[in-house]
């Protein structure tokens with residue numbers, strides 16, 4: 084339906100872009116045509132201690148399975164993100180920090196200041212006994228010290244494992260144990276939406292279940308009175324006052340690990356996704372430049388948390404590798420008011436804003452007025468990441484937020500991919516609301532059916548990537564067999580993304596959601612995202628989540644959880660209206676069999692709807708809902724169970 088709706092590249096973008104449509108076609112062709120040459124050429128965008136002579140060395144086959152990029156190269160990631168800019172950009176702002184409370188002052192760090200802070204933190208870590216290859220767990224709020232700590236690890240060759248500050252002590256302990264880290268960097272408390280987050284207390288609670296933990300470094304943020312255990316806990320301030328700012332760079336192999344990041348536990352035990360140094364940094368830098376047409380020192384804001392891969396690649400590594408100015412925001416999108424994001428945009432003259440559909444839908448629910456009371460004149464480009472963006476949210480983002488002048492860059496990628504794989508380029512690609520559009524240079528997507536036949540032309544099936552790219556994860560920490568098993572055993576010789584996907588007549592890719600979310604109704608395959616998109620088009624609906632449930636005649640029926648806009652009341656009449664609405668939007672095949680009105684949906688702290696729980700409730704199997712501890716608000720589940728649609 085939306086396939087026909089296309090937004091051409093605006094004239095001013097076509098005129099000033101670094102990569103136009105012909106440029107994209109040429110890059111794409113060269114990257115797949117002569118990858119060795121293309122990638123060695125691209126590698127020049129980094130500063131190498133020893134320049135690589137080998138590009139990719141990989142095989143996705145079981146008998147010679149390996150993934151390496153630039154394996155003979157040596158570099159240091161932190162030196163690439165900071166030191167090399169000192170000569171040309173020493174006085175340029177590297178990081179703008181916007182506090183939770185708008186009444187507090189923002190902070191700015193130039194590249195020279197960032198260099199000193201990173202060096203100081205690195206010396207503190209060294210004095211605490213951290214060596215190359217050691218794992219350092221970072222459990223911090225969104226404060227500049229989180230960035231200093233990550234860069235400090237990279238500088239001395241330690242492997243950081245950032246754990247999102249919203250995770251429970253139990254989840255934190257599991258992640259400390261899994262990578263056997265002996266040190267945690269945290270804060271007394273975090274601040275989000277005007278409320279304190281008891282980070283240090285959570286570390287104390289985790290410590291009992293994490294025997295490897297020997298040292299805790301605590302950054303003072305709120306000054307709350309926290310317990311400090313003698314010999315184990317140290318104030319960062321005290322250690323830093325004894326540390327110098329000069330710290331030599333550790334030369335690293337391109338394939339030495341940079342970080343481990345645990346993927347959100349929607350299914351099973353979280354996996355420690357491992358990324359290495361050279362290929363990852365190159366991919367973060369290249370994709371950040373291409374998808375946002377980024378040119379330093381443009382003010383750029385990725386409103387993710389550093390605890391997610393989006394924060395790693397697109398708050399820190401990509402923008403800094405490109406000599407950019409990156410904004411770090413401590414707070415949440417809707418506090419103190421629904422205008423906050425736009426006020427931050429105005430305050431810092433943000434040109435590029437990158438956020439998630441879930442945040443947009445929440446703000447959309449509050450109407451246009453909170454947006455319209457702000458200027459947003461500085462905005463040039465709007466990005467989206469994390470889930471399929473439903474066309475209604477896309478249009479709102481484009482029309483209300485961007486006033487029809489900012490391209491919407493919908494970036495499809497995963498923790499595993501290190502950076503974006505499928506996305507439009509603002510000066511090259513016509514946009515279609517809801518489509519991540521076309522693959523980036525070097526990315527070779529294929530759509531396969533259930534048994535692995537490659538489907539050509541217009542097609543719908545499972546999304547696989549047929550070749551390695553530099554930013555690909557290298558292993559699951561401590562479990563290489565699981566790495567192969569999870570991603571390379573389903574379709575031989577290919578990386579399986581776990582996502583469903585459709586390619587339209589123009590070759591555009593439309594991610595339909597995780598394939599475990601695909602439902603089969605009377606033999607017809609349907610993306611849950613498709614039904615959800617239809618539901619949220621209804622003027623009274625704020626958000627919807629759709630799952631399959633066993634149905635005697637159809638095989639699977641459609642069960643929809645619907646959150647209404649503020650001030651709307653659930654009723655049987657509205658339920659009927661929504662069923663009829665979906666029938667007209669998609670067709671009778673998509674008619675929901677059950678609609679449950681839900682004041683809120685169960686979401687992980689990164690904003691992903693936990694469908695596993697929704698499926699169980701829909702199936703009436705509520706006796707064992709499994710682990711709900713990673714939910715942002717576990718009480719949502721009780722309400723859903725009590726109000727199950729019959």
Ligand code: 6R9
Nearest residue numbers: 468469470471493494495496497498594597
């Ligand atoms: C970066 C990130 C990965 C999963 C991925 C897919 C979904 C992310 C998307 C998208 C449609 C987009 N996803 N971006 N789906 N369009 N633009 O979110 O990583 O947390 O590992 O999640 O998120 O289902 O497989 P991660």
